[in-house]
Amino acid sequence: MGDVLEADGLLVGYVGTPVCGEVSLGLASGEVLAVVGFNGAGKSTVVRTLAGRQDPLAGDVRVHGLPVMPDAVEFRRQVAAVFDEDVFFPSLTVREHLLLVARGHSVSSPEEAVDAELKFFGIADRAHAVPDALSSGQRRRLLLAAGFIRPSSLLFLDEPEQRLDPVMRDALSRRIQGCADAGTTVVLVTHDPRLLVQTATACLVIDETVKPVSTERGAQIIAGA
């Protein structure tokens, strides 16, 4: 079993009803797990539960050997998550949002870090705009930038390719690989076979029975083959 994220007999769902089969997994430092499955299979529910955003119906999840405690400071320091939550401060600009995260996570040289992320995600020219003035794709880039600007040992990404153009998807793929190379463990829900093949070291198919498959097989499942 891995030492960063472990799940044993994890059952997830709503109102006491599981949405998919039991999940058991173990991820070591630097691994990238792609979670795939059809719409409604329960991928996001699994990842939200692993990230401590909702309580499991049964089973056990551990991060660095400790139970998931989303309100504990150390957990928040270690775990980053980018879900599809389009919520922003209406009065903060793009740059100020990223500065907030960078300073809150004690990033050294936050100004430079923000500039680098703005440049990487292609929103440097919108740095002084408020989120309401951004396009849907630009807001997605801002959320991703906020997820990557901070240090973390475990990163959850829920369909990060959503609303991104192909060029940005490729850049995102390189970024995820870079994170993994630096030792961050990544759990990635995706519907993009290319992103899966380029980044994932392991693949989990979510269905009535949850099973690990090769990344190539995962890509074929996404492509409908």
Place this chain on the structure above:
Amino acid sequence: MRLARNVVSFTRRAARQYNRARSSTRDLFVDLYSNALAGACVVMIVASLVVALRGEIAARNIGGTTLVAAHWQVVPAGIVWMLLTYLALVGVVVLARRLGPVTVGQAEGAWWLPLPVDRRPMVLPSFLRRLVAVGAVASVAYVPFSLLTALDRSPWDHANSAVIFGGASIVAVIGAAALQLTSAAGALRATILLGLIPVAVLPFLGFSMWPLILVLSLAAVLLAYVVPRVGDVRGVELQRGGAVSGHAAASIFFIDMNELRRSLVAAPSTRVSRRGSRYYGRPTRRPLTAVIRADVVAFLRLQPPPTAALVWLGLCVSITLITPALPVFLQLTVTLIAGCLVTAGTGTIARRTAVIPELDALLPVSPVLVRCSRMIMPASAMAAWMGALTGTLVVLGAGTPFLVLLGVLAGLGMGAGAARAATRPATDWTTPPVETPFGSVPRDQVSSLLRGTDMTVLSMAPLLLTLYLDTVHPWLLLAQITASITAITVQASTPSAR
């Protein structure tokens, strides 16, 4: 801690700069002026009403005309006022718990909570501001109550009582915050509700500093317990409270009473209710029967417990038992207000279905019949409530047993009022506003707000008149039948506005 403070001050500073850039001194002046004007109008109206009522109460004829036989009036007025004060404090606890009281907004939840810092500086300032606001509003709101229930007191006594009640409300809100700190809150909730009983007595102890000192000391002790721990409130709980508060505030801003009720109603139970399963499972071939069964079962499963309805029933009865007797006008007013509020409470299911009218449109049943079906359970519930109320009043010596018949008929009409209120249109903000003494209000807002209440009041009018006259005239029975049929017909024939 310091890092968290920096994060908060950074966000606030940026927000201030942004807001300053978007608003002018002129806008600020206009806002201040219109709010002051509206506030002054409200104060004047309430003050004139209170003065008139004080005159009426002062001139009351003990043992004169009352709703029930005079020999039943055995409940000392002071006891009822203390009970009402206690219920108000319980209401503050329940409402504060629903709204938080320790919360973060949506954006704060998304951007602040994931940061690895102490959350106390993020939630404490807004919590303390809320406490001050609750204390001030509760004190001001208590003044009319004090003026009406204690005619012999001096202005200083009234002011003192009002401040004590404000302090007691702060205690109630801090109690609600303490409930947020624990997941097993049953015992703590019971302790808080019991602890509020002696607190509710304090405003009635006359002019003395020690009740005030006592309530402020209690608030300070509770605050000393809660303040160091506010950072420990779970993130999901902070966000839940913020979402409910935001929803409620937006509903008030848009003057949408249905939306306000939707925001404040408790979240649906996660436990699946099986109530009415056998009735629902019986075979049927007629679509209308299926619709009726769906509405009945939805009501049985989703309607909140009738606690509030029972409290209002008790209040309506106890207000008639007070000695010295209150003016009949006041007793009838309390009955009318209670009727309107309980009626609104039975519209929960209708309010929910009003949000998705497309579902009704899919049914192979006439819209008129769907609206009638949606009235069945509110009308039954209100008929039962009014039957219980009038039955009790008859036992206590009001009118004749025919009064119960009038009550049940009124309840049927009130149920129609509940369904009508649940489908009242949202405000049309696209049309030019109308100038009123309270400032500009959106066109058709008043008629929109009154929709539903109009039929409820109409349905209650013959019954209230009967109570006033203390006898059931045949023409009043006829008037009651007409009023209730009118209410039902109006609701059945009015298309949903949403």
